Amino acid sequence: MGAARETAGPVHAPSPDRLFDPEPSRRSAARELYAEVKDLPLVCPHGHVPPALLSDPDATLGTPADLFIIPDHYVYRMLYSRGVPMEGLGVPTRDGTPVETDHRRVWQRFCENFHLFRATPTGLWLRDELANVFGMTEKPSAGNARRLYDELEEKLSRPEFSPRALFRRFGVETLCTTDAAGDALEHHRSLREEGWGDTVRPTFRPDGVTDLAHPDWMDNIERLSETSGVGVTDYGSFARALEDRRAFFKEMGALATDHSALYPLVRRLPKNEAEEIFARALRGEATEEDAGSFTAHMLHEMARMSTEDGLVMQMHIGSFRDHDEDVHQRFGPDSGADIPVRADWTRGLGELLNDFGSNPRFRLVVFTLDEGAYARELAPLAGHYPAMLLGAPWWFYDSPLGMRRYLDAVIETAGLQNTAGFNDDTRAFASIPSRHDVWRRVTCDWLAEKLITGVIDEEDAGEMAHDFAYGLARRAYNLEGEPVRSTR
Amino acid sequence: MGAARETAGPVHAPSPDRLFDPEPSRRSAARELYAEVKDLPLVCPHGHVPPALLSDPDATLGTPADLFIIPDHYVYRMLYSRGVPMEGLGVPTRDGTPVETDHRRVWQRFCENFHLFRATPTGLWLRDELANVFGMTEKPSAGNARRLYDELEEKLSRPEFSPRALFRRFGVETLCTTDAAGDALEHHRSLREEGWGDTVRPTFRPDGVTDLAHPDWMDNIERLSETSGVGVTDYGSFARALEDRRAFFKEMGALATDHSALYPLVRRLPKNEAEEIFARALRGEATEEDAGSFTAHMLHEMARMSTEDGLVMQMHIGSFRDHDEDVHQRFGPDSGADIPVRADWTRGLGELLNDFGSNPRFRLVVFTLDEGAYARELAPLAGHYPAMLLGAPWWFYDSPLGMRRYLDAVIETAGLQNTAGFNDDTRAFASIPSRHDVWRRVTCDWLAEKLITGVIDEEDAGEMAHDFAYGLARRAYNLEGEPVRSTR
Amino acid sequence: MGAARETAGPVHAPSPDRLFDPEPSRRSAARELYAEVKDLPLVCPHGHVPPALLSDPDATLGTPADLFIIPDHYVYRMLYSRGVPMEGLGVPTRDGTPVETDHRRVWQRFCENFHLFRATPTGLWLRDELANVFGMTEKPSAGNARRLYDELEEKLSRPEFSPRALFRRFGVETLCTTDAAGDALEHHRSLREEGWGDTVRPTFRPDGVTDLAHPDWMDNIERLSETSGVGVTDYGSFARALEDRRAFFKEMGALATDHSALYPLVRRLPKNEAEEIFARALRGEATEEDAGSFTAHMLHEMARMSTEDGLVMQMHIGSFRDHDEDVHQRFGPDSGADIPVRADWTRGLGELLNDFGSNPRFRLVVFTLDEGAYARELAPLAGHYPAMLLGAPWWFYDSPLGMRRYLDAVIETAGLQNTAGFNDDTRAFASIPSRHDVWRRVTCDWLAEKLITGVIDEEDAGEMAHDFAYGLARRAYNLEGEPVRSTR
Structure with missing residues (x-):
């Protein structure tokens, strides 16, 4: 390695053929398929971008540490796991314990440990993002950290790096945010007023009021009362308030609801039981068992409401939240210690699918953290019930190998059309194109293999590539009005 | 795409190299291995072909819809999952609700939705079957449906497409059917009389009488009484009737028994407990718990009887039957909504394997729908107990990728000789050669990879390919009398 | 095959490119990476080599049957599974039932059945060992068994095949044995006196005294009392005795402790409860439930002690021991019928990781037999908690495909640095280099794929290959004092 190279840092430009198998016939097929889909608009039906980032025309992405490190638990949990304290990375504490405020130092620590991201999806996204969004192809290191920060x-x-400018540059066609049931959706309202209503849409996520064990449950109920105008005093008014909010979210452009739970368990309670549990909760007397039953019940209720208002129901299942109690206490939820557990979908969804799974007015998109269920339970279920689609590989599985295992396990049994395409599920706004690009590359490479081994023909491969990249997500979320560009 | 092509429909001929990895040295090795096994006779030790199809010399395969769609839940569940009602596909209802009787319309709907089978094993079998059995290489579509139907x-x-003619053309050496304990085996008797006795054989499947929760249990017991001539009035006479039937099945050429259960749980009951449960069942008072205990007990009894009469014991475990209650009620069992659940083989088979697993007079072949158990439990068990063999990848796993995962997970630990080869497990008679062909291609490709990476040598690869295609199934089911053609 | 070849037996020399994907660019990258690591010293932080083999300068490896068959349950369980009685393989019985004593006959049976090891890791190790350690490249068979035995x-x-000579020839840098808590470590003491103390080290494995259900528990407690000099009369003295022994093991060079359990369950008991259970055990009155609780408690205690003395804690979880009761009774433990079960790591390790998982004085290395937990639970846990590392693919997964599944499932989420490298975990001393070589080849091939598909660059690949082969194990077990040879 020459001195010149050392000064500049190793070249870190992403290969145009990355993630394509090297066997020449397969690589060539993958390239051709990818060429047809790489520039398709981005459909982002599920994610965690704060709407304020787009509603405020003066919003910026902040410092490099704000952009890449501080809000991204994918990044700081890896550094934490190798001994870098979260305080030293500027992650804000709940109790106000001081944390590093010098973002240059935060960035320095990140660059010094950049090797930890080798062969991880985060490493891929970071490299692609630096190169493709910022035109920077040097590999971060202790030596060049300061210079990269300056650049x-x-x-x-610059104005061309404002969120709105990037949004246009990324070619985002639709971006759905995730919003609490009691959210007033002010940012969404002002986005609609500016004509962004078809582009940026809210998603109704009522976990904060349906999970009786949520630490802020009482406050969330209060906010629900306020924003709905329905004073929540019992189960009946609670249900009415939710219906009211769903209608309002729909008015604000929502396409879907989203629900998180530890288990994929849906069980309707007799009305009086639901009423009693809710009353206990209002008195602060709900038990852990109550909370479990009520969550399972509310999933059923939400499905029922979906059959009425047509909002697509999304379920994200299987994360044991806040496993590290100390990190949770100091840094709050979503701080990098949510660990998956096994799931029993076959029995857990039985009642839901029997009641609504063949209802043409219902659509359910499920996401799992237990990939053992892909081929055994989820693909067979999605391969039978008309209402059910299998969502993209989620979280730890949103990675090249995670995607391959998903494709291998799911498509043969469920068929392509019983899946829901990709979503980036990210709060890291600037990483959105990189995430979609990984999916487009991996699906094209997977299809190339099927094509070269005679499983599918060219017509199949082209249409499937287009569906993976674009069509499936649009159809799953009822975005069918706009013209769909053909691949040929 | 030119006008001529559009008229004729895209060419849909299967590639001679399909399912072989494209890397030249590996593809070449796969081709050589495959050339040695592709024409070996078909051994079909487990499946659901109706024996009447072969015993009646005038039987036909019916219309194209009868052949490809109406009886095949692999096909119609996929169409159902995308919104095509089963009634519209001519699937007969239990209660006589009218269904589509115009088979041309059924066929049309199937062809219009042919893209749903892209990259699925059903899609592969359909294409191969059309091309290899019927010489038709056009891809089905809305446009050519009518013409394909006519052809x-x-x-x-034609006589050359009668079941018997195809049976000979396919090169089936042995085909075992699946028959209820109380079946009189008349078709098998007449097949034997015509000299087909070594070729088409029954299999003893007593689920209808060992599962106390079976909706037709009482009728099944009655039929068992009749055909056995042993009046079943208590547990003792029930056991004698089963022994009698096993002996009769064996006389009619049976090689094996077959047992389905939700869990791989085998537990012998004390004699008086079995007697009491059975008495309750006869009085119509058996509980769900009784049924579970009795199934677990009868699996032990069946194993014991196998050590006496030498019938190979097959267990198909892990399907939660009739998940969709409405479809079950309207269309009956086996209608496309059987969904797998997890299995605990290690503890569940403990008692069975301790009692009989090292008994040289016993052989057990197990099939799972929980592939997570392949490497963790099933391969280690089969890799220790002399009596136990691991059956072929079953149902949703009977697919190119399902087979690869099976080979990857099983062979290193269990070794090839502790597996039982392939079976097609199908009621779709004309798809039998395609299914075996997929297995032969995938195993040859898998062995080619092992050969090219120096894990095995040419002698190993050739003998293993022959075993996968032919030898393993013959030995597992004691079909060793006839000459085995050498691979070299 | 010519007559000359038949006489000599087929050539069985391992290919220099074995286990490398055949695609030329990938194979070439794999070769280059492998060339840099293949001769690195062997770090063996966990295994079952008897220390006497090295402490006694006159020790030999015995007969070919002693070396390859009789002590290796990987070998004889496969032969047993295909009907070769363990008595006929010379495996010693517990009750003195006579077994084959003619080692030539044992060897003959092994060679006759050598085909059973096709495509198994045992087959790879045996071939490599014969070729690389003994310079013998003929494939064992019935015909050449006698000649191979003679050679x-x-x-x-010969002296150059003594254990000590081979140890040097193999380039073993560190080898840790596994020793009972009450072991006097005489062999280790004499090895230290001879200057081998940094090379051969004991490991503290207290299962025999922490598992109250261990058949020899009372004897083990007695030996613990003797060697510690602390009379164990109650829970308090038990804990002191263990602390004493840990200190002694550390003095004798131990780097780590090792713990086996059926479940990954750690739960601290209130002190009085632990005392009561231990008192019951001393009176011979402990229940199965007591044993379970006590094991879970002692894992917590061992972790606490590790935070004090710095010994790395290893957990080997998930083996249902002695599944075949008859084999267990006749041949004793570790006789080839230990079968894995599922594990719930997320909840099971919750208390342990909350108490010690972020403690910089603690390090935990875990090994699983349930690979379904790799991506779902273990990689996310190791990817958060600083103290936790994920150990190498264990037992049935110590195989080319088992390693690939491990790498695919773990690295993207946990990152390389949260893994602990390789260990051979073997009692088959002469197979050690072959086992490390398989790991080095598979990891280099895996990295080559990442390199060729643009996931990592050359710098990454080179450093990762070195870490896989050498660096990770050294750092995991605090062997950092000595110079680490650079790869470039």
């Missing part, structure tokens, strides 16, 4: 800081201050 | 209808009326 | 017997009698 990023300068670029981030 | 198929004409061919199906 | 091996002659070689084994």
Whole structure:
């Protein structure tokens, strides 16, 4: 390695053929398929981008540490696991314990440990993002951290790196945010007023009021009362308030609801039981068992409401939240210690699918953290019930190998059309194109293999590539009005 | 795409190299291995072909819809999952609700939705079957459906497409059917009389009488009484009736028994407990718990009887039957909504394997729908107990990728000789050669990879390919009398 | 096959490119990476080599049957599964029932059945060992068994095939044995006196005294009392005795402790409860439930002690021991019928990781037999908690495909640095280099794929290959003092 190279840092440009198998006939097929889909608009039906980032025309992405490290638990949990304290990365504490405020130091620590992201999806996204969004192809290191920071800081201050400018540059066609049931959706309202209503849409996520064990449950109920105008005093008014909010979210452009639970368990309670549990909760007397039963019941209720208002129901199942109690206490939820557990979908969804799974007015998109259920339970279920689609590989599985295992396990049994395409599920706004690009590359490479081994023909491969990249997500979320560009 | 092509429909001929990895040295090795095994006779030790199809010399395969769609839940469940009602596909209802009787319309709906089978094993079998059995290489579509129907209808009326003619053309050496304990085996008797006795054999499947929760249990017991001539009035006479039937099945050529259960749980009951449960069942008072205990007990009894009469014991475990209660009620069992659940083989088979697993007079072949158990439990068990063999990848796993995962997970630990080869497990008679062909291609490709990466040598690869295609199934089911053709 | 070849037996030399994907660019990258690591010293932090083999300068490896068959349950369980009685393989019985004592006959049976090891890791190790350790490239068979025996017997009698000579030739840098808590470590003491103390080290494995259900528990407690000098009369003295022994093991060079359990369950008991259970055990009155609770408690205690003395804690979880009761009774434990079960790591390790998982004085290395937990639970846990590392693919997964599944499932989520490298975990001393070589080849091939598909660059690949082969194990077990040879 020559001195010149050392000064500049190793070249870190992403290969145009990355993630394509090297066997020449397969690589060539993958390239051709990819060429047809790489520039399709991005459909982002599920994610966690704060709507304020787009509703405020003066919003910026902040410092390089704000952009890449501080809000991204994918990044800081890896550094934490190798001994870098979260305080030293500027992750804000709940109790106000001071944390690193010098973002240059945060960035320095990140660059010093950049090798930890080798062969991880986060590593891929970071490299692609630096190269493709910021035009920077040097590999971060202790030596070049300061220089990279300066360059990023300068670029981030330019108007062409504002969230809105990037949004257009990324070619995002639809981006759905995730919003609490009691959210007033002010940012969404102002986005609609500016004509962004078809582009940025809210999603109704009522976990904070349906999970009786949520630490802020009482406050969330209060906010629900306020924003719905329905004073929640019992189960009946609670259900009415939810219906009211769903209608309002729909008015604000929502396409879907979203629900998180530890288990894929849906069980309708007799009305009086639901009423009693809710009354206990209002008195602060609900038990853990109550909370479990009520969550299972509310999933059934939400499905029922979906058959009425047509909002697509999304379920994200299987994360044991806040496994590390100390990290949770100091840094709050979503701080990098949510660990998956096994799931029993076959029996857990039995009642839901019997009641609504063949209802043409219902659509259910499920996401799992237990990939053992892909081929055994989820693909057979999605391969039978008309209402059910299998969502994209989620979280830890949103990675090249995670995607391959998903494709291998799911498509043969469920068929392509019983899946829901991709979503980026991210709060890291600038990483959105990289995430979609990984999916497009991996699906094209997977299809190339099927094509070269005679499982599918060219017509199949082209249409499937287009569906993976674009069509499936649009159809799953009822975005069918706009013209769909053909691949040929 | 030119006008001529559009008229004729896209060419849909299967590639001679399909399912072989494209890397040249591996593909070449796969081709050589495959050339040695592709024409070996078909051994079909487990399946659901109706024996009447072969015992009646005038039997036909019916219309194209009869052949490809109406009886095949692999096909119609996929169409159902995308919104095509089963009634519209001519699937007969239990209660006589009218269904589509115009088979041309059924066929049309199937062809319009042919894209749903892209990259699925059903799609592969359909294409191969059309091309190899019927010489038709056009891809079905809305546009050519009518023409394809005409052509198929004409061919199906010819004598060379009769079941018996196809049976000979397919090179089936042995085909075992699946028959209820109380079945009189009349078709098998007449097949034996015509000299087909070594070729088409029954299999003893007593689920209808060992599962106390079976909706037709009482009727099944009655039929068992009749055909056995042993009046079943208590547990003792029940056991004697089963022994009698086993002996009769064996006389009619049976090689094996077959047992289905939700869990791989085998537990012998004390004699008086079994007697009491059975008495309750006869009085119509058996509980769900009784049924579970009795199934677990009868699996032990069946194993014991196998050590006496030498019938190979097959267990198909893990399907939660009739998940969709409405479909079950309207269309009956085996209608496409059987969904797998997890299995605990290690503890569940403990008692069975301790009692009989090292008994040289016993052989057990197990099939799972929980592939998570392949490497963790089933391969280690089969890799220790002399009596136990691991059956072929079953149902949803009977697919190119399902087979690869099976080979990857099983062979390193269990070794090839502790597996039982392939079976097609199908009621779709004309798809039998395609199914075996997929297995032969995938195993040859898998062995080619092992050969090219120096894990095995040419002698190993050739003998293993022959065993996968032919030898393993013959040895597992004691079909060793006839000469085995050498691979070299 | 010519007559000359038949006489000599087929050539069985391992290919220099074995286990490398055949695609030329990938194979070439794999070769280059492998060239840099293949000769690195062997770090063996966990295994079952008897220390006497090295402490006694006159020790030999015995006969070919002693070396390859009789002590290796990987070998004899496969032969047993295909009907070769363990008595006929010379495996010693507990009750003195006579077994084959003619080692030539044992060897003959093994060679006759050598085909059973096709495509198994045992088959790979045996071939590599014969070729690389003994320079013998003929494939064992019925025909050449006698000749191979003669040649091996002659070689084994030479001084250059003594355990110490082979140890040097293999380039073992560190080898840790596994020793009972009450072991006096005499062999280790004499090895230290001879200057081998940094090379051969004990590991503290207290299962025999922490598992109250252990058949020899009372004897083990007695030996613990003796060697510790602390009379164990109650829970308090038990804990002191263990602390004493840990200190002694550390003095004798131990780097780690090791713990086996059926479940990954750690739960601290209130002190009085632990005392009561232990008192019951001393009176011979402990229940199965007591044993379960106590094991879970002692895992917590061992972790606590590790935070004090710095011994790395290893957990080997998920083996249902002695599944075949008859084999267990006749041949004793570790006789080839230990079968894995599922594990729930997320909840099971909750208390342990909350108490110690972020403690910089603690390090935990876990090994699983349930690979379904790799991506779902273990990689996310190791990817958060600083103290936790994921150990190498264990037992049935110590195989080319088992390793690939491990790498695919773990690295993307946990990152390389949260894994602990390789260990051979073997009692088959002469197979150690072959086992490490398989790991080095598979990891280099895996990295080559990542390199060729643009996931990592050359710098990453080179450093990762070195870490897989050498660096990770050294760092995991605090062997950092000595110079680490650079790969470039």
